[in-house]
Amino acid sequence: NLSPCRFYLHPEMSDDLVGTHPPGAHSLVAVSVGYFIEDFVDMLCNQKLHQSWELLFHHSVVIICFGIAVLLHQYVGFALVALLVEINSIFLHLRQILLMANLVHTACYRLNSLINLGTYVVFRIATLAWMTRWLFLNRQNVPPATYAVGTVGMAIMTPMNLILFYRLLRSDFLK
Known part of the structure; x- marks a missing residue:
């Protein structure tokens, strides 16, 4: 990225x-x-x-x-x-590759899981939170149609990413 x-x-x-x-x-x-x-x-x-x-x-x-x-x-x-969200995708994709290779019980998978979780919080959750805040604080400077698209986009992306975060947490750490 x-x-x-x-x-x-x-x-x-x-x-x-x-x-x-x-x-x-x-x-x-x-x-x-x-x-x-x-x-x-x-x-x-x-x-x-x-x-x-x-x-x-x-x-x-x-x-x-x-x-x-x-x-x-x-x-x-x-x-x-x-x-910036896509930086985390590197580790999400590596996780999928390790799963397909049946390497779930390896140090490499465990390390990737930790890095994946850390980059998820920093590059997905924090970035989406910052973007939502920016959009809200700058709403007077953004045309209504663009603001609507941005707001709907954030309203879709944020819950999707929080659900995926929970699934990753449950799958890799809470089993």
Whole structure:
């Protein structure tokens, strides 16, 4: 995830998450839209709906929100903040690989579980909380339609991520 690099290279985005959109940051969000579309189509074609509906729903929300940022050249900084969530995906995917390889009872799986939980709290829960707070504090500066999309997006993503966190906690630590 190159999102932190974009803020380092363009610190002005930290001050203006709405209007600042350097080409590299805009490209990163655009490529991310492409990734989410490709992953959506792949899941639709290769997985049963009852197994993937949550991720399909998640991807739909991300595609809409990031698509707005890409098409309007606005909220690119906010989308980059949202991409911080994907840092945790590295460890979620590694967890899936270790499960498929039947390596649940290994030190590697245990270490990944700890890192996964830590990055989940920092990069998913804390980021989503910060984004919700930012949206609420800046509601006067955000057009009503965009505010509605952002609010609905956060209202969907936050509970989904809290439920997934509980499932991970239950599966890897409370069994």
